[in-house]
Amino acid sequence: MSDDRRDSERDFEGDDGPGSGVLELAPESKLFAGESEENRKGFWKKLKRGLFMTHTEILDRVGSAMSGRATLDEETLEILEEALIGADLGVETALELVDSVRRDPPRGGGGDLVALKERLVDEMSVLLLDAPQPPSSDGAGTPRVTLVVGVNGVGKTTTIAKLARLAQRRDESVLLAAGDTFRAAAIEQLETWGERLGVEVVRQSAGADPAAVVYDALQAARARKVRHVIVDTAGRLHTKEHLMRELGKIGRVIDKEAAGWEKRTLLVLDATTGQNAIAQARSFTRVVPVDGIVLTKLDGTAKGGMAVAVARDLRVPILYLGVGETAEDLVPFRPRELAAALLG
Numbered sequence: 001m002s003d004d005r006r007d008s009e010r011d012f013e014g015d016d017g018p019g020s021g022v023l024e025l026a027p028e029s030k031l032f033a034g035e036s037e038e039n040r041k042g043f044w045k046k047l048k049r050g051l052f053m054t055h056t057e058i059l060d061r062v063g064s065a066m067s068g069r070a071t072l073d074e075e076t077l078e079i080l081e082e083a084l085i086g087a088d089l090g091v092e093t094a095l096e097l098v099d100s101v102r103r104d105p106p107r108g109g110g111g112d113l114v115a116l117k118e119r120l121v122d123e124m125s126v127l128l129l130d131a132p133q134p135p136s137s138d139g140a141g142t143p144r145v146t147l148v149v150g151v152n153g154v155g156k157t158t159t160i161a162k163l164a165r166l167a168q169r170r171d172e173s174v175l176l177a178a179g180d181t182f183r184a185a186a187i188e189q190l191e192t193w194g195e196r197l198g199v200e201v202v203r204q205s206a207g208a209d210p211a212a213v214v215y216d217a218l219q220a221a222r223a224r225k226v227r228h229v230i231v232d233t234a235g236r237l238h239t240k241e242h243l244m245r246e247l248g249k250i251g252r253v254i255d256k257e258a259a260g261w262e263k264r265t266l267l268v269l270d271a272t273t274g275q276n277a278i279a280q281a282r283s284f285t286r287v288v289p290v291d292g293i294v295l296t297k298l299d300g301t302a303k304g305g306m307a308v309a310v311a312r313d314l315r316v317p318i319l320y321l322g323v324g325e326t327a328e329d330l331v332p333f334r335p336r337e338l339a340a341a342l343l344g
Helices: 003-014 020-025 037-050 052-066 074-086 091-103 113-130 156-169 184-197 210-224 240-257 275-287 306-314 335-343
Strands: 144-149 174-177 228-232 262-270 292-296 318-322 330-332
Touching: 052 074, 074 091, 091 113, 091 306, 113 306, 113 335, 144 156, 144 240, 156 174, 156 184, 156 228, 156 262, 156 292, 156 318, 156 330, 174 184, 174 210, 210 228, 210 240, 240 275, 262 275, 275 306, 292 306, 306 318, 306 335
Parallel strands: 144 228, 144 262, 174 228, 262 292, 292 318
Antiparallel strands: 318 330
């Protein structure tokens, strides 16, 4: 790592907020209303560390584009556009952001990098806020069943563990259902997480009927007065008809055995796959009604900007961002904070 990049990393992680320019756009008193100081600092630390690679990639390119330039000429705007596309914001999103800057340059005619970052954060926030927002009932008193879907390899099982840990932090009792019976490894991995978290996992043998596993899990939850059941499901998108039948049967079991419970389906996407994740999400949403999205592996990619493209293009709420490998590394999706972390 170069000295400049090392210094950039220290600067990026060294403060507790998003930076003086961003604070003018989104003061922390509003962003974190009702949250403790400890939670506020913890959120920023995780989000900024997770998006460090994306942040550095964008700022390196934008900084190079602005170096020695007093105005935002067309050449500079083209470099800016390439930087945003390179961070996987998507071509349409990048074009929209650059066109906005072209029509109404930031103060000083565009030569001020800080002013440009402020302007981009503001414009990106507008795009994100225009997308569907997460529901406000998270953690409410109604019992809940959460189905977690996604192709194999996206971090689905680890995400389930993170959701379980989040429920525990809300003092919400939780139970896991090993509904991906197609893979024995998925069952074993979920059991390992259950042991680490002290959470019961309801399972059957590999190859069993997933709906039967869900039935058992709901019966166990009702007997133990558990408030939140999280269900792992198979990720075989290439067999769409089978997946639809499987999820349909699970849904009928839930409707019968958990009448009155809140039901939601979360789609897990791997951020390292960039624009391919968006194509994958479109395929899933055509097969399965999806209520929200979890983006994983944001800590291991320079393509974190794809979160903006997901929110803008899919019109499905992003609920959580995975920014690490531990059960604690799941943060809620907040549009302005994401924009601030992307652009420092």
